Amino acid sequence: MRKAMIIVNPSSGKEQAMDLLPEAERILQTFHDEVLVCETAKEGDAEAFARNACELHYDTVISMGGDGTVNEAINGLAEQEHRPHFGIIPLGTVNDFARALQIPLDPLEAIQILPTENFRKADIGKINNHYFMNVLAVGAIAEASYNVSTEQKTKLGPLAYFVEGMKALATKTPFSLKISHDEGTWEGTAFLMVASMTNSVGGFEKLAPQAEVDDGRLHLFLVKKISLPGTLNLFPKLYKGELQEHSDVVYIQSSSLAVSSSEKMVVNIDGDEGEPLPFTASVLSRHLSIYVPPNENEKV
Numbered sequence: 126m127r128k129a130m131i132i133v134n135p136s137s138g139k140e141q142a143m144d145l146l147p148e149a150e151r152i153l154q155t156f157h158d159e160v161l162v163c164e165t166a167k168e169g170d171a172e173a174f175a176r177n178a179c180e181l182h183y184d185t186v187i188s189m190g191g192d193g194t195v196n197e198a199i200n201g202l203a204e205q206e207h208r209p210h211f212g213i214i215p216l217g218t219v220n221d222f223a224r225a226l227q228i229p230l231d232p233l234e235a236i237q238i239l240p241t242e243n244f245r246k247a248d249i250g251k252i253n254n255h256y257f258m259n260v261l262a263v264g265a266i267a268e269a270s271y272n273v274s275t276e277q278k279t280k281l282g283p284l285a286y287f288v289e290g291m292k293a294l295a296t297k298t299p300f301s302l303k304i305s306h307d308e309g310t311w312e313g314t315a316f317l318m319v320a321s322m323t324n325s326v327g328g329f330e331k332l333a334p335q336a337e338v339d340d341g342r343l344h345l346f347l348v349k350k351i352s353l354p355g356t357l358n359l360f361p362k363l364y365k366g367e368l369q370e371h372s373d374v375v376y377i378q379s380s381s382l383a384v385s386s387s388e389k390m391v392v393n394i395d396g397d398e399g400e401p402l403p404f405t406a407s408v409l410s411r412h413l414s415i416y417v418p419p420n421e422n423e424k425v
């Protein structure tokens with residue numbers, strides 16, 4: 126008896142989830158005996174549903190929502206003894222994890238790939254006792270993402286983050302960091318720290334073009350200086366996927382990180398406010414098996 130659970134967030138992105146739900150149910154019913162729909166009402170629901178799916182030995186868990194819903198679902202699935210196959214119907218504004226996995230950003234197309242049952246193993250990050258799939262960030266630009274309202278996101282999409290990021294640059298302040306990584310320790314001051322699991326952060330798919338979802342590594346970028354014309358030069362480098370070559374940027378790959386600061390800083394986890402520094406982070410290698418389009422990636 127094959128069982129699928131759909132975790133649906135009716136508030137995600139442009140609020141289309143409930144319109145798409147019947148099609149997702151119909152498609153999943155073609156290769157499952159039972160499809161259970163679990164609608165989220167508040168923070169924490171998606172995590173609890175996903176954990177329940179592990180305990181009840183579901184075969185499939187589908188997230189219909191944005192990266193926030195994916196993050197919560199992953200927190201429910203990570204390190205459980207039985208981990209169902211995980212599917213993502215991207216309904217958020219940015220959908221970084223779907224981008225990194227080359228899952229169609231058109232939700233109807235993403236639903237259609239499910240019956241091909243083509244999976245890719247993906248790494249999951251662990252920070253203290255929480256899990257993430259995309260990115261850890263520390264600094265004013267990272268904090269700017271909290272100021273983006275639901276209305277702004279619905280209207281502007283990824284541009285909303287860009288607008289808030291630009292405002293944050295105007296009020297920049299550097300902070301001290303001490304970072305232990307696989308090869309040693311980095312100590313200094315920086316304006317921004319970004320540790321990415323994948324190539325896509327904030328909708329930019331070229332932050333770390335070399336990052337793969339299953340490479341077992343965090344890709345750490347430290348922006349040491351923000352000065353004209355150096356900063357103007359950051360953007361072309363970012364667009365060309367060459368950020369790590371910028372003279373004001375330090376780039377480190379590592380399977381784990383221990384990060385502290387003498388200032389009071391908070392880490393942003395997958396776009397949401399996380400916890401105060403210090404933190405330790407590590408990679409759970411090839412931890413989840415995720416529905417991806419056929420013919421592009423390995424069969425598991």
Ligand SMILES: Nc1ncnc2c1ncn2[C@@H]1O[C@H](COP(=O)(O)OP(=O)(O)OP(=O)(O)O)[C@@H](O)[C@H]1O
Pocket residue numbers: 134135136137138139165166167168169190191192193194195197216217218219220278396
């Ligand atoms: N029924 C609901 N009404 C309002 N908020 C909800 C509901 N269910 C869950 N949430 C909240 O929505 C958050 C996740 O939103 P999600 O990321 O899926 O969409 P989004 O914010 O539109 O997308 P993105 O992160 O790409 O901007 C959860 O952390 C939870 O707090």
